[in-house]
Amino acid sequence: MKAWPKVALGELFQVEKGKIGIMAAIPGGFPLVTTAEEFLSHVEPHFSGDAVCIPLISATGHGHASLKRLHHIEGDFSVGSILCACVNQSPNRVMARFAYYYLTACKDSTLVPLMQGTANMSMKIQDVAGVQIPLPPLKKQQAIVARFDALAEKTRELEVHLDAADNASAALLLSLHHKLGSDRTVRLGDIIELHEVTEPIRAEGQYTQVGVRGFGGGLFAKAAIAGSGTAYKSFNRLYTDAIVLSQVKGWEGALALCSAELAGMFASPEYRTFRCKPTVANAAYLGELFRTEWFWPQLQAATWGVGARKERTRPEQFLNIQLPMPALVDQLKIAEILAKQVPLKAKHTAIRAANAALLPATLERVFSEPA
Template identity: 45%
Template sequence: MKWEEVTLGEVLVQNTEYVTTLEDRPYPKLSVRLYGRGVELDRPADGAAVLMQKHQLAKAGQVIVSEIWAKKGAVGVVPDKGEGALITSHFFLFDVLSGKVDPRWLHYLFRGNYLESALSDGAKGTTSKAAIRPQVFLKTPIPLPPIDEQHRIVAKLDAAAERIPRIEAAQSANAEDFDAFFISAHESAANGKSMKIGEFLELCEDAETIEPDEMYPQVGVRSFGAGLFTKEAISGSSTSYRTFNRLFSGAIVLSQVKGWEGALAVAPSSLDGWFVSPEYRTFRCIEGAADPDYLSFILTREWFWSRLGDATRGVGARRERVRPERFLNVSIPMSRIEDQKRLLAAFRGIARLRSAQQARTTDLAALMPALLDRAFKGEL
């Protein structure tokens, strides 16, 4: 459906009411997020300490525009909690002309970052400091359905905006339940028996001497159990290391620097022959004591890697490396190999369910942008 196109100046008027004296009290401030991500409360300002010569106080329902970052979608509608917020001279406020536009229609236009292209073209100045002036903003065109149609579309978008976070919260809770299941089943199978890691893992490093003219495809390990990731190959002449550790299928890879915060993982067969720096230590399962596929479900959980703090000293950046000898000396509840193989089939089934759920979560994240796109095209 083709709707009338109007300029923002036909539905908005700049608010030029200023105050020159502030009370000696805290004032709320607003943060206008980039890419249409909304308007939020920021750290309050002390009225007695503010040095600006003139100020504006926001009203709920006004449109607020960042002079510098409007070109990157920093435009939004002041929420109810933003009433009376202190506005600096780097932001502009606009009042909505009642009867012509539903403020929620504007909210969704801004949330969909509909104006970014036009405002980028209208920004004046150097690339990083290019500013949007009020008169340019007010000349920006927007689609404007009849007011009743605005109300209808906004009601649909409001309903979706309310449901999506609830679904996301439920899916997040399910993910936590999955993690809890893995650990609960593991501990139950251990039946109170603890083992030192060195009783089921051993250090195993295939050190490759680096040749200047060779290329070495690299792998890194993300913290918080987020797994391995590939990096570009580097030439032997571009590194100061003398050796790299070659990965093998089933290798347990531990970051000495960040292992205590979950930077460890089990290498899949697809990374066989790739390389990690000597800062990553590699281990293998002792035959008959542990299964690497089973450990991939256990080692990447906070239940496991939080225990590695006992193998280091210090805090934050000063925390020591997780040395292999200390790593292997950590004790955890551990099940027999027969129980690991029995549980592995169940774990894999749960993992497939979780993978399907994550795919739905990705689809959910794309739902609102897709709805907004359809709304602006008159297809909703």
């Protein structure tokens, strides 16, 4: 790649800041590029052509510079005001999709260092326009893009296959759940209870945090923070089989069972913990049930508010949810069946991780190779 000449983006692309605040957008017939993976929509387009869209604001904030993803788009579209659109003005010299793949591979060395600021680090349009990209012959660009597109499609197909297998497991659970619990409706508060282990925060202490992903994504460990770095007076210490509910994002399925590996870690008071009543509920069973798409609307209905303005899901709202529930003996039988799928799910997780890393690793290798 060292033999390829480098050219500034501003020489090849028209670089402009996005023209619409995300909250001001009106859903319509044109794609609206945001920092999220999926596009939104808007009633009118502000740009037209073949373009790369680059976030101008750090993905993490708090004085840390990072970029999560860029986008490539063609046609008529709008762009959120915290991104910029690089619209191709030199199609005989460069492919926007080639620039997208290069900048995605090299964003940490080409774009992230441009970010400045304190709490909200950001880039300037003129700095983005000055970023230089390698410019091989157009046929070489086309070959590279075709290679990456084919690889991206293969990884997408694998994800679809894994999703189908995981959905089959969830369908089996729900089928048995409704069949065996159809004549037995319970209130969650009758089978689980609020149980929190609070730990006062010491300024000199270090606390490994846990978060909850939405839509059944489970718990994940976060970096430890110092007691002096938080305004909270106490944290909730997690324990094995604790049912952890995010009050802020509960309405989008941010609810999960705590594994033995994460027990002993901490969550802020915004995460409430519940335990099963041992004579009527099985934690493994409920943990799987709460991961299903069927259960999330129950949380949404229990939480007041509309759309993004939903309020916190309070414990009493969560415990007041009513749903069909098999007897404990049936829960245990179903949990035993589901347990046999654990090794397969672990393999799926490992495959997903390797699959997600494949395209970035290939991009990095190609763009670090000599031409």
